[in-house]
Amino acid sequence: MLRPTTKDLAKEAGVSRATVDRVLNGRDGVKEKTVTRVNEAIAKLGFVRNIQAANLAKSQKYRFVFALPRSGDQFKDEIIRHIEEAGATFAEDLVWCDVHQIDENDPHSIAAFLTSLDPKTTSGVAIMAPETPQVRDAIYRLEQRGVAALPFISDQTTMKDHWVGMNNHSAGATAANLIGRFSNCAGGSIMIIAESMQSRDSLERRLGFDAEINENFPNLRALPSLETYGNPDRAQDIIESAFRNNSDLVGLYVLSSEARPPLSVVQELIGTTDLIKIAHERTPFTESALKSGNLDGIIAQNPGHLVRSAVRKLKANVDGRQAKGSQERIRVEVILRTNL
Amino acid sequence: MLRPTTKDLAKEAGVSRATVDRVLNGRDGVKEKTVTRVNEAIAKLGFVRNIQAANLAKSQKYRFVFALPRSGDQFKDEIIRHIEEAGATFAEDLVWCDVHQIDENDPHSIAAFLTSLDPKTTSGVAIMAPETPQVRDAIYRLEQRGVAALPFISDQTTMKDHWVGMNNHSAGATAANLIGRFSNCAGGSIMIIAESMQSRDSLERRLGFDAEINENFPNLRALPSLETYGNPDRAQDIIESAFRNNSDLVGLYVLSSEARPPLSVVQELIGTTDLIKIAHERTPFTESALKSGNLDGIIAQNPGHLVRSAVRKLKANVDGRQAKGSQERIRVEVILRTNL
DNA sequence: TTGTAAGCGTTATCAA
């Protein structure tokens, strides 16, 4: 039942523990033949290294920075809250988490920030920012310098599936599915409100939404996306005019992560209504809207899970491991009044 | 940035590290005054013990047993699969997981098994079994002997909120909510199929279901629960007769964790239909039923999360810690065709 | 290219 140690490996391979360590960590300056012998011993004994002991010896500590947009509302607050909570949870693994605010619309300043990170003090960064050439390059250079980088919530195409966040296509499709099924017998049009359609996330949600509507709900029609650009006056104007011009509305989909600003406008404009309303992310606002019947469903990604998954992935990266499979998939959660 | 160590504590309190260790671990044979001094030093320096180093020194290993019912179908298989996966994930924390099958309907044999567990080889047990006096007592004695015990999926009232599983009242209510909203304009009755209504879990789901229907869907009527007792012939009979006697059916709720047996019977009896069907737990069967339109929604608890949460809670218990809050809440998940 | 020996932060076994 006792796992073999480096001592056992050393004996088996007829070398010292220092040499075993060199092989285990891929350091060079070891004869090819010795490497082979050690590797054979590893295979033969079924050696699994004790990471905790290794960390103890190295006095390894991890400091991770979460780079989040300075703008934002309650969803951002939730994320920050969970970063703090994760800091407490992972403290025993010698992990520290910090939040750094970035200007999401200023790629140069983001790149400058990433460039300024010192591998000596920072083990990794989780980055929530839209994809731009500057940021993409900065991430690349960061990893060259030995700082782990991980796209967070906002996708970066270059990183393939190395990122943390939910499948936005599926999220949009699920919003459409809910509106379609909840409206059942009725036909009509659906208003879609976004902060901006510039980001990949928004596009994917919209694509998923349209695909689902077109495929399964022929009597529903998704209107063009209204973009608020985070401007309350503009939001007021375009939403009001959309209500005027569409008398057959049956549903409303708030596609952006921060649901409060647009939904407040809507609530003020039309008050209670039997319009079916779906929004993203669980926050104090969406939660209470759900309870009061002002919202029919929330499509959410679990903020705690997002943060912990990011920490585990960054840590695995630093340790030179692969993060474990199914745990890291971020679910597209459906939250209704009954499963708050 | 460096955390204080026992060495710092010893210096601060003017004692040796051995004494610090005694105080930290609540061992006795230390003068009251010394204890106070060490505790003051802990508070003053903000000492946080390094569990990894402690485990290394103790050569601490954790062996957890999952006691699962021998009967069961695909949901049980999913659980077992995730126990194996968790075994791999937690291997680096020196955690081993084993599965042991129990006869869920034979409380004496369950109690005997629990009694047979040796604290030397077993750190804790996660128990999935209905509550009975015998099991309750065995759990109590188990904990006296220093083996951590944790009700798993099946609730045990005596353990208060020390268990792992979803809120079954909320789960039932969510099933009702979905059927209610999906059926929208239609009124009628809802068939409810359970394996048995003996267990607390079933009762709570049923209570939640009824509460939601009564409160929010006055035009719907939940029929008495059909109990299959896990017997295919009986299932066939009672389901067939229920279909005969209720011409106004609009929905069907399979309340038990294993949905395949009853749903297979239903599929054979009525084929495709526009009856709204909701079942529990994500398995290959329910997944494919959702895809093919034979099922409208799944109410699920994430099996991987269940297992990992159990491991973390047992481990925290062994370490004499409290498990961390929000991470351990098992969500009532709603799974639709679009967010599989 | 390899080995020796000290050290990481805790616990355990003695002896005092």
Place this chain on the structure above:
DNA sequence: TTGATAACGCTTACAA
């Protein structure tokens, strides 16, 4: 009631 001292499994100077 306390304190030395040696582990635990691994890394890391420094020496050979």
